[in-house]
Amino acid sequence: MLTKLVAPLTIVALLGLWQLACSTGLVPPFMLPSPVRVVRALVDDWPLLAGHAATSLAEAGMGLATGVALGFVAALAMDRFDLLYRAFYPIVVLTQTIPTVAIAPLLVLWFGYGMLPKVVLIVVATFFPITVGLLEGLRSVDPDEIDLMRAMGASRLQILHHVKLPAALPQLFSGLKISAAYAIVGAVIAEWLGGFSGLGVYMTRVRKAYSFDKMFAVIFLISGLSLALMWIVDALRRALMPWERQSREP
Amino acid sequence: MGKVYWYSLPAVSSANDAGYSKNSEKLPPKAALCSEGVNFKVAHLEIQGVSKGFDGVDILEGISMTVESGQIACLLGPSGCGKTTLFNVVAGLSSPQSGRVLLDGEDITGSPGHLSYMLQKDLLLQHKRIIDNVSLPLVLRGVPRDEARVQVAGLFETFGLEGTQMRWPSELSGGMRQRAALLRAYQYSRDFMLLDEPFSALDAFTKADMHTWFLDVAERMGTTSLIVTHDIDEAIMLADHIYVMRGNPQAGVPTTIVGEELIACPRSARAEFAVSETFLVHKRRIMGLLGR
Numbered sequence: 330m331l332t333k334l335v336a337p338l339t340i341v342a343l344l345g346l347w348q349l350a351c352s353t354g355l356v357p358p359f360m361l362p363s364p365v366r367v368v369r370a371l372v373d374d375w376p377l378l379a380g381h382a383a384t385s386l387a388e389a390g391m392g393l394a395t396g397v398a399l400g401f402v403a404a405l406a407m408d409r410f411d412l413l414y415r416a417f418y419p420i421v422v423l424t425q426t427i428p429t430v431a432i433a434p435l436l437v438l439w440f441g442y443g444m445l446p447k448v449v450l451i452v453v454a455t456f457f458p459i460t461v462g463l464l465e466g467l468r469s470v471d472p473d474e475i476d477l478m479r480a481m482g483a484s485r486l487q488i489l490h491h492v493k494l495p496a497a498l499p500q501l502f503s504g505l506k507i508s509a510a511y512a513i514v515g516a517v518i519a520e521w522l523g524g525f526s527g528l529g530v531y532m533t534r535v536r537k538a539y540s541f542d543k544m545f546a547v548i549f550l551i552s553g554l555s556l557a558l559m560w561i562v563d564a565l566r567r568a569l570m571p572w573e574r575q576s577r578e579p
Numbered sequence: 580m581g582k583v584y585w586y587s588l589p590a591v592s593s594a595n596d597a598g599y600s601k602n603s604e605k606l607p608p609k610a611a612l613c614s615e616g617v618n619f620k621v622a623h624l625e626i627q628g629v630s631k632g633f634d635g636v637d638i639l640e641g642i643s644m645t646v647e648s649g650q651i652a653c654l655l656g657p658s659g660c661g662k663t664t665l666f667n668v669v670a671g672l673s674s675p676q677s678g679r680v681l682l683d684g685e686d687i688t689g690s691p692g693h694l695s696y697m698l699q700k701d702l703l704l705q706h707k708r709i710i711d712n713v714s715l716p717l718v719l720r721g722v723p724r725d726e727a728r729v730q731v732a733g734l735f736e737t738f739g740l741e742g743t744q745m746r747w748p749s750e751l752s753g754g755m756r757q758r759a760a761l762l763r764a765y766q767y768s769r770d771f772m773l774l775d776e777p778f779s780a781l782d783a784f785t786k787a788d789m790h791t792w793f794l795d796v797a798e799r800m801g802t803t804s805l806i807v808t809h810d811i812d813e814a815i816m817l818a819d820h821i822y823v824m825r826g827n828p829q830a831g832v833p834t835t836i837v838g839e840e841l842i843a844c845p846r847s848a849r850a851e852f853a854v855s856e857t858f859l860v861h862k863r864r865i866m867g868l869l870g871r
Contacts, residue, residue: 477702480670481767482692483719491715495706572706572747 362542371546377531378550384526386554388444389512392451396508399452400459408467425457429518437522447519454515455508462504466497502566509558517551623648624771624805629678631664638664640833642678644822646805651797653814654807655865656824661834662807666775669805670696682771695767699776701760703748709759710744716767731766737799738762739792754785765800772804778813790816794846815861816853818842823868838868
């Protein structure tokens with residue numbers, strides 16, 4: 330019970346310290362707004378923020394979905410054909426070394442100020458963790474298990490369905506969780522560089538107006554959204570992997 | 580010699596040693612090898628002159644053996660002698676360089692899917708409930724899941740698995756998992772089961788229980804089985820017919836079958852048998868064949 334409360338209590342204590350530092354005048358308000366002011370900014374600007382958040386979430390959702398779909402195709406293909414694995418795996422790793430911030434301006438240049446460059450950036454960022462997670466999961470299956478299935482006359486598709494995919498789920502979900510966090514951050518970074526709507530756009534505007542309370546409000550919102558998305562992934566994992574809970578109900 | 584084999588007293592059966600020859604004609608008739616009340620299924624495995632090597636190393640050389648219907652046969656050999664290689668050949672997972680594997684006279688060399696097999700590792704799928712693991716062979720054949728569940732449910736009691744249907748494999752003990760693995764193997768093929776050190780991973784007490792249990796189940800189901808093992812005691816405990824393998828492929832000596840041993844104790848009397856004189860006589864003779 331206590332161990333569960335340690336993390337929230339620490340956060341509350343840190344917020345308290347922050348509030349104290351601001352209200353005693355230790356830190357001037359134009360440099361660091363107090364938590365209370367940040368929350369007020371969040372509440373006051375909520376209608377506007379919600380609209381921008383909807384845009385960012387839509388981009389993140391589309392990018393994540395596309396990244397997951399492409400990741401599945403890539404991982405399954407590389408698992409099935411060793412030649413593809415040898416040819417493309419190094420390239421997949423290479424895409425991960427591309428700094429997202431560096432290609433974002435290029436994407437804006439190529440795809441304009443609409444949603445497309447944002448979605449593409451998120452796809453690039455989320456594709457890798459999904460592909461690698463799923464691929465490693467598929468390849469981690471005990472070869473004896475595969476032999477047993479073959480000996481029972483299972484087809485390749487049946488082996489994939491009954492053995493490989495379920496066995497790959499833990500690693501797939503680890504990748505998915507990372508991707509979910511990347512998706513929101515990716516959307517914001519892409520929006521910094523131009524666009525009409527989105528949390529990144531909002532962030533650029535309030536930064537230029539030196540409204541640091543609003544700046545912090547949007548930062549809180551972004552981490553809140555990332556956490557929520559990661560929580561959804563975890564909930565999905567619990568629902569799809571009931572054997573991890575070892576429940577006895579059918 | 581050998582005709583009253585089955586019902587013979589320990590003293591008598593120990594008399595027919597004299598170096599059992601590798602002539603299958605001298606095997607006791609089927610009826611003598613299996614005890615009362617079992618209705619036989621015709622399953623008869625024959626391995627003919629199987630040789631196999633990897634990367635220029637000859638592992639198996641001219642392995643020939645026969646498993647009669649309803650028998651439990653054991654292939655006994657030390658670790659590293661190529662037991663698993665032979666196992667894979669019999670299972671059809673790999674092809675021998677020469678030789679054939681016949682099941683009921685049908686050539687099944689190099690083609691998997693004709694007999695069921697089970698390893699030391701239970702290989703239960705962690706993400707399927709016990710009942711779904713056990714009914715997997717039926718599902719693979721195209722039986723819908725719910726129907727497959729119904730079909731296997733009746734055997735849970737016979738295999739000592741009642742109450743575990745809806746459990747996950749991780750919730751079961753090692754012995755129970757092996758039982759489930761055996762029931763799954765039985766679902767795949769009721770006629771012939773190939774077992775590779777099925778009880779080696781278990782502790783001594785569980786292993787002894789599993790031996791008794793296995794003999795009982797094999798008896799009731801009338802299944803023919805071939806058990807590959809390195810455990811002399813286990814072989815004598817379970818087998819009607821032991822084939823002793825010897826060789827050291829890594830040192831350039833391919834493995835061959837160096838002798839056979841027939842165990843003529845009824846399955847129901849095996850528990851007592853383990854502490855009898857006859858048991859030791861068999862053991863001494865097998866150790867002689869293994870060169871110890």
